[in-house]
Amino acid sequence: MPKKQPLSERMSQSASQLTDQVQSSQAWNSIFRPGSIFRKGYNDSPRNRSYVVMNSVLYHLHPVKVKRHAVKVSYTLCLGGLSFFLFILLTVTGIFLMFFYRPTAAQAWDDIYTLQTSVTFGLLVRNMHRWAAHLMVLSVFLHMARVFYHGAYKAPREFNWVIGVILLQLTLLLSFTGYLLPWDQLALWAVTVGTNMMGYTPVFGEQVRFVLLGGVEIGTDTLLRWYVLHVLMLPFVIVIFMAIHFWRVRKDGGISGPL
Numbered sequence: 019m020p021k022k023q024p025l026s027e028r029m030s031q032s033a034s035q036l037t038d039q040v041q042s043s044q045a046w047n048s049i050f051r052p053g054s055i056f057r058k059g060y061n062d063s064p065r066n067r068s069y070v071v072m073n074s075v076l077y078h079l080h081p082v083k084v085k086r087h088a089v090k091v092s093y094t095l096c097l098g099g100l101s102f103f104l105f106i107l108l109t110v111t112g113i114f115l116m117f118f119y120r121p122t123a124a125q126a127w128d129d130i131y132t133l134q135t136s137v138t139f140g141l142l143v144r145n146m147h148r149w150a151a152h153l154m155v156l157s158v159f160l161h162m163a164r165v166f167y168h169g170a171y172k173a174p175r176e177f178n179w180v181i182g183v184i185l186l187q188l189t190l191l192l193s194f195t196g197y198l199l200p201w202d203q204l205a206l207w208a209v210t211v212g213t214n215m216m217g218y219t220p221v222f223g224e225q226v227r228f229v230l231l232g233g234v235e236i237g238t239d240t241l242l243r244w245y246v247l248h249v250l251m252l253p254f255v256i257v258i259f260m261a262i263h264f265w266r267v268r269k270d271g272g273i274s275g276p277l
């Protein structure tokens with residue numbers, strides 16, 4: 019009678035068969051692309067190492083090598099990163115607020131009041147959103163000043179400076195459009211003053227004012243317009259410009275530094 023294999027050996031054999039089957043499947047190989055250590059028959063060759071960088075979105079987004087001074091917190095003060103972090107925080111807290119807010123003249127103020135008084139963590143999240151908005155304006159401005167004082171706007175980074183100026187405008191617009199949404203006296207008068215100023219635009223003043231107000235005077239149509247601008251259009255546009263901004267930092271040879 020042939021000798022029976024020990025149970026532990028049989029188990030390890032079937033485990034390796036199973037691993038083999040899973041690693042050969044189309045689903046597995048569609049997730050783990052060439053160069054991944056999870057692929058069958060992986061070996062640590064220079065070709066596989068470069069595949070890892072080319073095929074992994076995370077390594078692709080963050081450079082594999084960075085200059086020594088670039089990782090010094092005292093060089094950038096992480097102000098660009100902080101601006102981005104605040105944007106993410108604003109997105110997350112903003113989505114929370116959207117669950118409780120309706121952009122109509124009849125409901126907006128009541129919704130904010132209810133959010134603050136009856137919703138769990140409502141006041142906290144609203145204040146996080148408000149403070150993060152103020153801080154983002156500050157951090158973007160300080161980031162711009164840091165870039166200026168390091169002369170990082172000079173070649174080859176001139177184009178990224180221009181993208182940065184657009185990002186600054188978008189940040190200010192996001193902050194201003196959000197100001198109207200609580201629909202309180204402060205918001206109404208701030209927007210009345212703002213849209214009156216825009217009404218003095220040469221040639222098209224009246225039209226600009228009309229488009230921004232959604233009519234001839236401030237009302238529920240204004241609120242809807244500014245709401246859509248605040249929660250959809252401006253965030254969408256700023257994300258596109260941020261992507262170009264980060265991509266340009268990489269393409270311009272990483273963060274600037276001493277020559």
Ligand code: HEM
Pocket residue numbers: 094096097098099101102158161162165168170171175178179180181182183185186189260263267272273274275
């Ligand atoms: C939403 C706003 C912005 C975000 C999220 C952002 C983000 C970043 C990040 C993460 C970096 C990498 C280095 C660092 O952290 O300092 C960077 C670099 C840079 N940013 Fe911004 N930025 C913004 C606005 C601006 C503005 C307003 C300007 C200028 C008008 C600007 C111009 C630049 C330039 C020229 C660089 C390259 C700096 C270097 O090589 O030293 N950015 N930005």
